[in-house]
Amino acid sequence: MPELRRDPIVGRWVIISTERAKRPMDLRAERIELxxxxxPLCPGHEDxxxxxxxxxxxxxxxxxxxxxxxxxxxxxxxxxxxEGSLGREGEGLYDKMNGVGAHEVVIETPDHEKQLADLEExxxxxxxxxxxxxxxxxxxxxxFRYIMIFKNHGAxxxxxxxxxxxxxxxxxxxxxxxxxxxxxxLDYYNYKxxxxxxxxxxxxxxxxxxxxxxxSDFLVLEPFAPKFPFETWLxxxxxxxxxxxxxxxxxxxxxxxxxxxxxxxxxxxxNPPYNFILHTSPFQEMFNPHxxxxxxxxxxxxxxxxxxxxxxxxxxxxxxxxxxxxxxxVTDR
Amino acid sequence: MPELRRDPIVGRWVIISTERAKRPMDLRAERIELxxxxxPLCPGHEDxxxxxxxxxxxxxxxxxxxxxxxxxxxxxxxxxxxEGSLGREGEGLYDKMNGVGAHEVVIETPDHEKQLADLEExxxxxxxxxxxxxxxxxxxxxxFRYIMIFKNHGAxxxxxxxxxxxxxxxxxxxxxxxxxxxxxxLDYYNYKxxxxxxxxxxxxxxxxxxxxxxxSDFLVLEPFAPKFPFETWLxxxxxxxxxxxxxxxxxxxxxxxxxxxxxxxxxxxxNPPYNFILHTSPFQEMFNPHxxxxxxxxxxxxxxxxxxxxxxxxxxxxxxxxxxxxxxxVTDR
Numbered sequence: 147m148p149e150l151r152r153d154p155i156v157g158r159w160v161i162i163s164t165e166r167a168k169r170p171m172d173l174r175a176e177r178i179e180l181x182x183x184x185x186p187l188c189p190g191h192e193d194x195x196x197x198x199x200x201x202x203x204x205x206x207x208x209x210x211x212x213x214x215x216x217x218x219x220x221x222x223x224x225x226x227x228x229e230g231s232l233g234r235e236g237e238g239l240y241d242k243m244n245g246v247g248a249h250e251v252v253i254e255t256p257d258h259e260k261q262l263a264d265l266e267e268x269x270x271x272x273x274x275x276x277x278x279x280x281x282x283x284x285x286x287x288x289x290f291r292y293i294m295i296f297k298n299h300g301a302x303x304x305x306x307x308x309x310x311x312x313x314x315x316x317x318x319x320x321x322x323x324x325x326x327x328x329x330x331x332l333d334y335y336n337y338k339x340x341x342x343x344x345x346x347x348x349x350x351x352x353x354x355x356x357x358x359x360x361x362s363d364f365l366v367l368e369p370f371a372p373k374f375p376f377e378t379w380l381x382x383x384x385x386x387x388x389x390x391x392x393x394x395x396x397x398x399x400x401x402x403x404x405x406x407x408x409x410x411x412x413x414x415x416x417n418p419p420y421n422f423i424l425h426t427s428p429f430q431e432m433f434n435p436h437x438x439x440x441x442x443x444x445x446x447x448x449x450x451x452x453x454x455x456x457x458x459x460x461x462x463x464x465x466x467x468x469x470x471x472x473x474x475x476v477t478d479r
Numbered sequence: 480m481p482e483l484r485r486d487p488i489v490g491r492w493v494i495i496s497t498e499r500a501k502r503p504m505d506l507r508a509e510r511i512e513l514x515x516x517x518x519p520l521c522p523g524h525e526d527x528x529x530x531x532x533x534x535x536x537x538x539x540x541x542x543x544x545x546x547x548x549x550x551x552x553x554x555x556x557x558x559x560x561x562e563g564s565l566g567r568e569g570e571g572l573y574d575k576m577n578g579v580g581a582h583e584v585v586i587e588t589p590d591h592e593k594q595l596a597d598l599e600e601x602x603x604x605x606x607x608x609x610x611x612x613x614x615x616x617x618x619x620x621x622x623f624r625y626i627m628i629f630k631n632h633g634a635x636x637x638x639x640x641x642x643x644x645x646x647x648x649x650x651x652x653x654x655x656x657x658x659x660x661x662x663x664x665l666d667y668y669n670y671k672x673x674x675x676x677x678x679x680x681x682x683x684x685x686x687x688x689x690x691x692x693x694x695s696d697f698l699v700l701e702p703f704a705p706k707f708p709f710e711t712w713l714x715x716x717x718x719x720x721x722x723x724x725x726x727x728x729x730x731x732x733x734x735x736x737x738x739x740x741x742x743x744x745x746x747x748x749x750n751p752p753y754n755f756i757l758h759t760s761p762f763q764e765m766f767n768p769h770x771x772x773x774x775x776x777x778x779x780x781x782x783x784x785x786x787x788x789x790x791x792x793x794x795x796x797x798x799x800x801x802x803x804x805x806x807x808x809v810t811d812r
Contacts, residue, residue, distance in 0.1 A: 149798075151704035155663040155675055156656075160704045161794045225786075225794045238682045239675070240703045294792075296785030304784025313786070321790030323489075330488040342488055342572070349571045370573045371484035371493045423789035444788060451637025452629030453558075453646070455777060456756035457654035459627075461494045461558045465482075 147227055148245030150318070158322045161225050161245055186222070187309035189256045195219040199250060200279055202272055216272045217253045218280055224249035225315065232289060232318055248284055248316035252276050252295075253309065261299065261310050263408035271401035273312070277424065278397070280314055281390045285429055290316040292324060292428045300419025303446040312422075320428045327425065328437055335436035343438030344385050346370075356466050358410065358473045363396050364403040368466035368473070374448060375464035376415060378407055378473070380441040389426040389439045404441070409478035411445060418445040480560055481578030483651070491655050494558050494578055519555070520642035522589045528552040532583060533612055535605055549605045550586040551613055557582035558648060565622060565651055581617055581649035585609050585628075586642065594632065594643050596741035604734035606645070610757065611730070613647055614723045618762055623649040625657060625761045633752025636779040645755075653761045660758065661770055668769035676771030677718050679703075689799050691743065691806045696729050697736040701799035701806075707781060708797035709748060711740060711806070713774040722759040722772045737774070742811035744778060751778040 149162045186194035189212035198210055200218040207213040220228070226247030234243040254262050254273045262270065277295050284293055297312035298304040320328075334342040350356055350367050358378060359366040365381050380403055382396065392400070411418060426439040454460050482495045519527035522545035529552055536547040553561070559580030567576040587595050587606045595603065610628050617626055630645035631637040653661075667675040683689055683700050691711060692699040698714050713736055715729065725733070744751060759772040787793050 153702070153704040154679065155667070156659045157663060158704070158706070159792055160706060161792065162704075162798050163794060163796045164798050237703075238686070239678050240682075294786060294790050296789050298784045302782070304782040315786060315790075317790070317792070321792045323789060323791035326489045326791075330490060334488070345572050346487065349573075353571070369486070370570075371486040371491070371495075373491070373493055421785035421788055423785050425789070442789075449635070449637040450783065451631045452754035452756050453627060453648060455754055456629050456656060456758070456775075457627050457648075457650070458656035458659075459492055459494065459650070459654045461496065463496045465495050465497050 147230060148225065150243045150245050152241040154239055154241070156322075159319055163225060163245075185258055185307070185309050187251070187253045187307060187311055188258050189214070192217075195222060195251075199283070200276060202276065212256070214253075214256065215269065216255075216276045218276055219251050219253070221249040221251050221313065226317070243318065246289055246318055248287075248290070248314070250280065250314050252280070252312045252314065254312060255310050258309050262297070262312075263405065263412045265310075265405070267398070267401045267405055270405050271397050274397045274401055274404075277312075277314070278390045278392070281426075284314075284316045285390075287316070289318050291430065292317045292320045293426075294321065294324075295424040297420075297422045299421070300417075300446070303419035303421050305419075320430075324425070324428060328428065328431070331436045331438070341385050341436055341438050343381060343440065347381055347383055356470045358470050359403060359406050361399050361403055363399040366403055366407050368470040370466065372462055372466050372469075373460040374444050374446075375462055376411065376418075376445045376447065376469045376473070377466075378411065378443045380404060380407060380443070381438065382440070385435070385438055387427045387434045387437045387439060388432045389424055391432075406478045407443065407473075410473045410476050411443065413478065414472055414476045415445055415447065418447060420445045480563060481558065483576045483578050485574040487572055487574070489655075492652055496558060496578075518591055518640070518642050520584070520586045520640060520644055521591050522547070525550075528584075529555060532616075533609060535609065545589070547586075547589065548602065549588075549609045551583050551609055552586070554582040554584050554646065559650070576651065579622055579651055581620075581623070581647070583613065583647050585613070585645045585647065587645060588643050591642050595630070595645075596738065596745045598643075598738070600731070600734045600738055603738050604730050607730045607733055607737075610645075610647070611723045611725070614759075617647075617649045618723075620649070622651050624763065625650045625653045626759075627654065627657075628757040630753075630755045632754070633750075633779065636752035636754050638752075653763075657758070657761060661761065661764070664769045664771070674718050674769055674771050676714060676773065680714055680716055689803045691803050692736060692739050694732050694736055696732040699736055699740050701803040703799065705795055705799050705802075706793040707777050707779075708795055709744065709751075709778045709780065709802045709806070710799075711744065711776045711802075713737060713740060713776070714771065715773070718768070718771055720760045720767045720770045720772060721765045722757055724765075739811045740776065740806075743806045743809050744776065746811065747805055747809045748778055748780065751780060753778045 152159050192210040198219050201214040202216045203214040226245045228248050230244050230246050232243045281293050293316045295314045331342050356368045422443040427437050485492050525543040531552050533551040534547040535549045540546040559578045561581050563577050563579050565576045614626050626649045628647045664675050689701045755776040760770050
C-alpha cells in the first residue's frame, strides 16, 4: 500500500509509492516498455488493462471489447490504491495515512495515431462527458475529497504512453494548491463580494490584450501573471463553481474552445509537450459563490530550476500579451 | 525593465522578462551559446562579465583580473535590474511593480573542469563565505526583503553554463514558498513552543533510518515527506534562524557535510543534475526562535507532470528510508 505523508512544516502531502520502490539507477528509465509493442490503450487490447469503469459504446456491445469511442480504465500502475481505509496516524511529529484513492486513465480516442487536438468537436465533447460521469460516480465514495483531472501530452510533459489519454486521481485530502486557490478566491470574495474569476473575465474582455479566443460560453486567455510562457486558461464566462454542473450546451462549447486552443498551441509551438489541469471545487464545497472552475494549459517549454523550486517565484521570458497576440494571429486549421 | 506581477488568486509573484521577450520558437534553445567557445567564468576572461562585486584574491591583485579563488559577478542576463524604485501599482484588479533586484553569479572555482563536489573542503568553505559576504552587503539595501541562493547543476536542472557556479537573487518581496515555510514553522512554534526543525533533528537522530551523515554541527537526512527521490536536507544541529549568522567553525563543518553529501549523490546517482537551495530567514525577521536555516538538495531524476502542477502533491517512487540507506552505504571517495 502506498503511503501518504505530510510535510511537517508547510503541510504538503506526498505519495510515497512503497510498492514499486525504484532503485537509484531505475529512476531514469521512466518510459513504460510496451509488451511485444502492443499499445494497451488500443481497441482489441482491452485485456491488457484492468476492467473498464466507463465506456461510451454502442448499446449491446459487451464490456472490455472494441467498439467504444471513449473508455475509462483503472491505471495498471496506480499511484494510489482503491481498497482500504485511510488509517490516519502519527509517527513522532510526522503525519501519515494509507495511500487510498482512485487512479484512472481516460482513453480519449480509439485511434492510436490521433492526439486530442486532432479530434472532432463531438469526440472532444465525449471526453469531457467522461470526466463528468467519473466525477459524479467517484463523488459517492465518502473517503474522497477531491478529483484531480489532468493530461500529460508528450514525454517532456510526463506522458509515458503515446496513445491519447488523460488521467484522474481521486484523493482523500484536498491538495495544497487547490486549497490555496479556494482560500485566495474566498478572501477576495469576502473583501469584494464578487468572484475574482468573474472579475478577471470582465476585465480581460474589456482589455482584450490577453484574450486568445472566445465563444458564447467560454473565454480563453493568457493570465496576467503566468508561471510559464504560453500558459493558457479556459474559463466559463458565467459563474459556476464545479465542472460537473455544466449545462449540456456548455460541454459542447467547451469542446469547441478546447479544440481551437489546442490547435493554436500546436501550430504556434510546433506540437509542444503540455499539461492541462481541470481546476474545480472540492466535494465539500461544490456550490459556492467564490470559486469558478476552469482549465489551465501549460506547454512545457522552459525548465524549472533552483530559483523556482526555492521561491515559488517563476521567471517567464514571454509576456502574456505577446503570447496572446501570437495565438490570436495563428490559425487553428 | 522586467515586471513583477502578482497572481490575483494565490498571490504568487512572477517575473516577466519584458526586455528579452522570447518568440515562441526561441523558447527551446535555452542554452547560452559561448562566444568563440570562450567560457566567461574562466580566469583570463574577466572582461566577459560585468565588474565583480566580490572576489577572494591575493592582496594587491587588481579587480577583474585572474588570481581569484571565488569570484562573484552580476549576471550578464539578469532576471531583475539593480537600478530603480519599486513603483508598486495596480492595473484594474491586478498588482505589479518594477522588476528591481540583484542577480549575481558566484563562480565557485577558477578551474573549468571541476564541479563543486570535486573541490577540497577549504574551497567549498570559501564559496559559503562568499554567500555570507554577499548577503551581508545586499542586506543594506532597504528595497530588498529576501536573498535566494541556489545552484543549478547540469542542463536538466536548468544550468546554462558548464563552469561551476551558483546564483543569488535579491528580491523586493518575500517569495511565496519562503513565506509559507516561515508561517508553518511559526504555527508549530506557537503550538509547541519549540522549533519544528529542532524537533526534526532530534527525532531523526534518534530514529536513524533517514540519516545520511552527521558531523559535530550538521545533520544530513532524507526528509520524511520528500517531493523527489533522493531529496536531501542539510540542517545545523543547533538552532539558528539565519545562515549569515553562523560561527566560523560552522562554515568549515558545513563545507565538510556538503562535500560528503554531494559526493555521495554523485556516486549513487552517476553525476545527477541537481538543484540546491539555501533556506534562510527573510531580512525583517532575522533572529527568531521558530525558523531554522538549512540547505535542500534535489536531484533532477523524475519529471514534474500535470498531477504535481495541479495539486502541489508529489508522487515519489523512492521511500526516503531506502534512499538514506543507499547514500549511507555508498562511499564519498
